[in-house]
Every structure is written in structure tokens, then in C-alpha cells.
Amino acid sequence: MVSDISRLNDRTPGLDAGLLVARILLVALFLVAGYYKLIDPARNAAYFGSLGLPMPAAMVWVVVAIEIVLPLMILFGIGTRWAALGLLVFTIASAFIGHRFWTFDQATQFGQYFAQLSNFLKNLAIAGGLGVLALVGPGRYAIEARGRI
Template structure:
């Protein structure tokens, strides 16, 4: 396919019910990473704050509170398909930052390095899924799609 051919294919926003179901399932599975993590941070706030402080970050309590808000609120927004592109962007940035700070495998050795490298690249794969949601939107089973139909 040439560049000229690619530009003549019309873009479509219509989706099939199968695509809508898969888009919802994909959003739900990605949200499943964030929403329970946000809830667990509430119950373990002191531990989360201590862990953030151990990484040398300033204002660890504020960082823990921000993580809870992002994981819960933005995770729920993603699940519902509300402001999906914005939600996906926020979660992607959050995930990249958290991966660099908390899974810095390049500073470790041996088994620790291997475990952190695996966690880092799994997170980067999640970022890839979030970028796809940014590019293509939430699908038809979403609050965003309902807003477009009105």
C-alpha cells in the first residue's frame, strides 16, 4: 500500500457490537490494574507513603494521595469510557513516571534487576494499550459514545 492509497481510505468511527464489546473488555482489564491498586493504597496509606519516601521523592503523603486519586478516579473514568482519551493520557503518563521511579531495573543487579525489568516492561505494555485507547477512543459501550449520539 502506498502513502497515496492509505490517505484515500476514509476513516470510520462506526464500530460493530463485537468491537464495542472488545473495547469495553479492554478498558475494563486495564482499569483492573488501577482501581484495586487505588483502594489498597487507601488502606495501606502509611506504608505507601513510607515506600514513596524511601525512593527519595518529596512530599510522599501528597504523592500517595495523588496516586490514589489517579488510580481510583481516572481508573473509574476509563472503565466507564468517560473522557476516555484524557483518562488514557493521564494514566499513561502516571504509569511511565511510576515505572521509571519504582521499577528502575537499570540500577539493580541479579534477580532484583530481572524482576524489576519484567515489571517495568509490563507497565510499558499497559502504556501501549492506553495509547491505543487515546488513538481510537473507547468504542460504542461508553459514556463518550452516548454523548456523541445526542
């Protein structure tokens, strides 16, 4: 796979820098979300409970771990493909669990409907970016690439 990326990089100047920027942009949201869950776990447990999640207090800590550990792995380029794949699954699950736009009536609750629809679609777009990252890897500017530079 590294040779495939090397050949692509030969035809696409700046690919490695672009992948680094993409990694930074993809993980920023997760790190901020994880931080805010970390500083107020009780509020987030109440929200998770309202979504019907089992053991919401424990679930907060699972989500904090996912939203901090996997993005840091992607950011620094450590097990990037696996971390991106894990975050992709988490992001799609989050779209269906947390952004249930279909539960709002478009005619009477359009603001809530549209906000949830937008967030649902944003999650899918982020999952698409994570999927690309899982396929192509982190590029040259990553800890895991040090032995391959």
C-alpha cells in the first residue's frame, strides 16, 4: 500500500501535506466534543439517558475515550487506518442515535427537524472523510510512516 501512495504522491504534489491537514480538520470536532463531555459528564449522562442509551453514566466515559483516543491516534498518525475505521463506525452510529431528524414533524418542528437533518448529514460526510483516510492512510507526516520515509 505504501508504494501505491508513493506513486500517487509522485503524481499529486502536496498529497502528504494535504493528508496532514485533512487529519487535523477531521479530528478537531471529536477532540472538542470529547473535552466537553469530560468536563461535564453528568449533563452528558442525562442527555444519553434521554436518548435511551443503556447505562448512560458509563456510556459517557466510553464515548469520551472514543472521542479523545481515536482522534489523537489519527492526529499523530499511529494506527491511523484502524482508528479512522473505528471513528467511522462511531460517527455513523452517532448519526442514527443522536440526530433522529425523522422524529420531528417538518410542518410544526421545522427548526428542530432541519438542525437534526443537517447534523445527521454532516456526520455522514465526516464518515466519508474517515473512510478515505482509512483507505489511503495518514501520508508521510505520521509517526507510523517514520520507518517508510
